[in-house]
Amino acid sequence: MRTHARPWWQRALLTREMLTILILVVAWIVAASVVQGFDGPLTITYLVLDVAPVLLIALPMTLIIGTGEIDLSVASVVGLSSVTFGLLYQAGLGLGVGLLVSVLLGAVCGAVNGALVAYGGLPSLAVTIGSLALYRGLAVGLLGTTAVTGFPESWTDGATENLGESPYPVITLGLLALIAVFAVLLHATPFGRNVLDIGRSREAARFSGVDVKRTLLILFVLSGAVSALAGVYYTLRYGSARGDNATGLELQVVAAVLLGGVSIFGGRGAIHGVVAGVLLIGVLGSALRLESVTVNVINIVIGAALVVSVVAPRIAGGLRVRRRNPAVGQGT
Amino acid sequence: MPNAAPTLRLEGVAKSFGPVAALRSGTLVVQPGSIHALVGENGAGKSTLVKIVGGVHRRDAGTVELDGEPVDFAGPAEAKTAGVAVIHQEPASFPDLTVTENIFLGREPLGSLRRIDRRAMRDGARKLFRDLGVDLDPDRPAEGLSIADQQIVEIAKAISLDARLLIMDEPTAALSAVEVRRLFGVARGLRDAGRAVVFISHRLDEVADLCDTVTVMRDGEHVSTDAVADVTSDELVRRMVGRAVSELYPKVPSTVGEVVLRVEGLESTGTFHDVSFDVRAGEIVGLAGLVGAGRSEIARAVFGVDHYSAGRVVVGGRTLRPGDPAAAIAAGVALVPEDRRLQGLVTESSVSRNVSSVVLRRRRGPRDEGGVRGEGREGPARRRLARLGILLPDAEARLARDWSGRLSVKAGALDAPATTMSGGNQQKVVLAKWLATDPKVLMVDEPTRGIDVGTKAEVHRLLSTLAAEGLAVLMISSELPEVLGMADRVLVVREGRIVSELTRAEATPEAVMRAATPGASAEQASGGAA
Numbered sequence: 001m002r003t004h005a006r007p008w009w010q011r012a013l014l015t016r017e018m019l020t021i022l023i024l025v026v027a028w029i030v031a032a033s034v035v036q037g038f039d040g041p042l043t044i045t046y047l048v049l050d051v052a053p054v055l056l057i058a059l060p061m062t063l064i065i066g067t068g069e070i071d072l073s074v075a076s077v078v079g080l081s082s083v084t085f086g087l088l089y090q091a092g093l094g095l096g097v098g099l100l101v102s103v104l105l106g107a108v109c110g111a112v113n114g115a116l117v118a119y120g121g122l123p124s125l126a127v128t129i130g131s132l133a134l135y136r137g138l139a140v141g142l143l144g145t146t147a148v149t150g151f152p153e154s155w156t157d158g159a160t161e162n163l164g165e166s167p168y169p170v171i172t173l174g175l176l177a178l179i180a181v182f183a184v185l186l187h188a189t190p191f192g193r194n195v196l197d198i199g200r201s202r203e204a205a206r207f208s209g210v211d212v213k214r215t216l217l218i219l220f221v222l223s224g225a226v227s228a229l230a231g232v233y234y235t236l237r238y239g240s241a242r243g244d245n246a247t248g249l250e251l252q253v254v255a256a257v258l259l260g261g262v263s264i265f266g267g268r269g270a271i272h273g274v275v276a277g278v279l280l281i282g283v284l285g286s287a288l289r290l291e292s293v294t295v296n297v298i299n300i301v302i303g304a305a306l307v308v309s310v311v312a313p314r315i316a317g318g319l320r321v322r323r324r325n326p327a328v329g330q331g332t
Numbered sequence: 333m334p335n336a337a338p339t340l341r342l343e344g345v346a347k348s349f350g351p352v353a354a355l356r357s358g359t360l361v362v363q364p365g366s367i368h369a370l371v372g373e374n375g376a377g378k379s380t381l382v383k384i385v386g387g388v389h390r391r392d393a394g395t396v397e398l399d400g401e402p403v404d405f406a407g408p409a410e411a412k413t414a415g416v417a418v419i420h421q422e423p424a425s426f427p428d429l430t431v432t433e434n435i436f437l438g439r440e441p442l443g444s445l446r447r448i449d450r451r452a453m454r455d456g457a458r459k460l461f462r463d464l465g466v467d468l469d470p471d472r473p474a475e476g477l478s479i480a481d482q483q484i485v486e487i488a489k490a491i492s493l494d495a496r497l498l499i500m501d502e503p504t505a506a507l508s509a510v511e512v513r514r515l516f517g518v519a520r521g522l523r524d525a526g527r528a529v530v531f532i533s534h535r536l537d538e539v540a541d542l543c544d545t546v547t548v549m550r551d552g553e554h555v556s557t558d559a560v561a562d563v564t565s566d567e568l569v570r571r572m573v574g575r576a577v578s579e580l581y582p583k584v585p586s587t588v589g590e591v592v593l594r595v596e597g598l599e600s601t602g603t604f605h606d607v608s609f610d611v612r613a614g615e616i617v618g619l620a621g622l623v624g625a626g627r628s629e630i631a632r633a634v635f636g637v638d639h640y641s642a643g644r645v646v647v648g649g650r651t652l653r654p655g656d657p658a659a660a661i662a663a664g665v666a667l668v669p670e671d672r673r674l675q676g677l678v679t680e681s682s683v684s685r686n687v688s689s690v691v692l693r694r695r696r697g698p699r700d701e702g703g704v705r706g707e708g709r710e711g712p713a714r715r716r717l718a719r720l721g722i723l724l725p726d727a728e729a730r731l732a733r734d735w736s737g738r739l740s741v742k743a744g745a746l747d748a749p750a751t752t753m754s755g756g757n758q759q760k761v762v763l764a765k766w767l768a769t770d771p772k773v774l775m776v777d778e779p780t781r782g783i784d785v786g787t788k789a790e791v792h793r794l795l796s797t798l799a800a801e802g803l804a805v806l807m808i809s810s811e812l813p814e815v816l817g818m819a820d821r822v823l824v825v826r827e828g829r830i831v832s833e834l835t836r837a838e839a840t841p842e843a844v845m846r847a848a849t850p851g852a853s854a855e856q857a858s859g860g861a862a
Contacts, residue, residue, distance in 0.1 A: 001737070001743060001745065001746055003684075003745065003746045004746070005744055005747055005748050188723050189718075189722060190692050190693040190718065190723065193692065193723075197689065200679075200681060201677075201679070204674065204675055206657065206675075207635075207657070207669050207675040207676065208657075208693070208765075209660075209661040209690060210658075267680055268680075
């Protein structure tokens, strides 16, 4: 029996992920030629700095959506982690301790979500909409409308400075490392197989010895911890710890993941596609901002892209079936 | 209605999907007032033919006539209006609606002020069930109806639509003996009322029991049509496979060794009670009983996907942690589950991924200290699929190719999704995935349900050979001939309890049915197994 039904180049190129990468390249070229200042030297720098939180959170989100679940509380965890980090600094603790405690708290937030979803058997959509409000409420309650500022420059510069003379910020290295970790985790380990198998058929995964509950718990803990890490970054990047930091960021994260070719029903998705999806959203955002389009309109564009990325595969799939079998769709 | 024309007449009907010809030359003539069996291996074109008659597919060539009138349905709705009803193996109903509402959905009788006339509807449903001779509460919700009752609801719906032709697609695959008898009664009633029934089944004893005429299909073509009385089952099997099936239940002699699986006092409230048995190396133990008696539930609890409230499961001298399939797998337990599409396989995944799915995530267990078997056999099970936690794609492909070859799995490529394969091949992949773990105990739940005769014989031969090599096999099957043909010992489960243990010599169909049927005394049951 043949190992593969299609030659290697078809398997590599004719994928949903390559489509996103293609759209990204086209968007970049269009933006560079149409938008004033888009091809300037600072574009790459600001693009990386701006998308970093979305990219970070999108990595565990890819795995969660891969199982058919979702975590909508991520932006609130960013806010809660930002506030915690700020308060600990205000209390005179070292920033290293603050970072550690914030990430641990994020992991606890994720564990609460995960326990309710995995062991409580509740739908993640409902659980994390609830915790979205809960964690955000805690964040705002802890700090009110004030902000903690005045973080030491050695730390805030670390979040924004470039690698030598290159346009790439130092954090690029960290991002690349995390991308690599998640890519290996999803695509080259038994754990990654568990994730996608759960998304494809939870029942069959269970009958193959997969501990579905434990896997889900781990993913939500991972999501909470990474979101908290993004929260610390967010705080340092803008030099301000606030309860309302990153409000609404979950929209961008989910949009990027789905644009990247991850199925909202679970079971399929790839890290390289998601990275392209994140960059695509980043490029759209910075091109529109350079054109002085308001945040409102940017959200409309991102929201529309999100809907299209969910609907398009459905339509494409439907057309394919219809071509093969004209009678389908006329009701049963 | 002119009595001369047959209810359904298909001639030379062909249908291709891309390059694959699913149906080359479908010919079928069904007379009113008859039950016509349609038999053939999986992939013989039966389902395609049914879908063309039911308006799901459109034919590429050939003629279809209904009562002498040529028809060409653009969709299932047109077929329904024309009087064709297809009763599926597992019908889809609306669980939240009542039985009555399901029957009259979309064409409720209207009373004054165009309100739905509930009384007329309920009376209609009552009358339908009375005509069918079944006892079903028209007011209960469809949720929780057994598959058998759902089929009855579908049939009632078809009759209320005045269907002239009812096609039953493998209706008995998931029914117990009692339910099959009731369905046959209904089918005979339909026949006597002058309707035409097409009955598709893999079980030839049912064909002989129920049908008047039988049409055999093979490779998308019509092979023969005869009166049932004129052909033997052996002859039908020969025509279906195009070759002689040597023996359907080959029994390879084996030496029975020590106890490998011991189940002690297993208890699950409301499901099964005080279940104790053991299975020895080299032995096939059959678990017989009616559907719903608790056989699958026992196997699931032993494997750990379900919990149990008391008792214990011992494999190779070690007690398994309850509710932990990974622990069971590490101890050498394998379960080929009842529903291969939902539980056995991740159908969206490739052949390769499915075959490797258990091996690559298996937790290290006492098993690896050296198995009872496997040492002598050059098995690929021990081949490493991952190094330092990273999967090795080449090793995985080798494992998949190796096992696909051994079980002669037919698939386009190793990375083809399991959805593209026939039921028989899917079942082989499930077996491959478990055999690749080099198990000590293999539990198979309905291992040959809905698969064609040829593959069935292959599965039986495989199970026999594995037992002869020292594997302990627990087999659950609702097909009595299969259990009796394969098992060294038969345990009969009735209402969640093991009520009888029979040796191979003692296990006659009558003895098993007598033990399995609730409330059947020795005298009553002798006729009950028919």
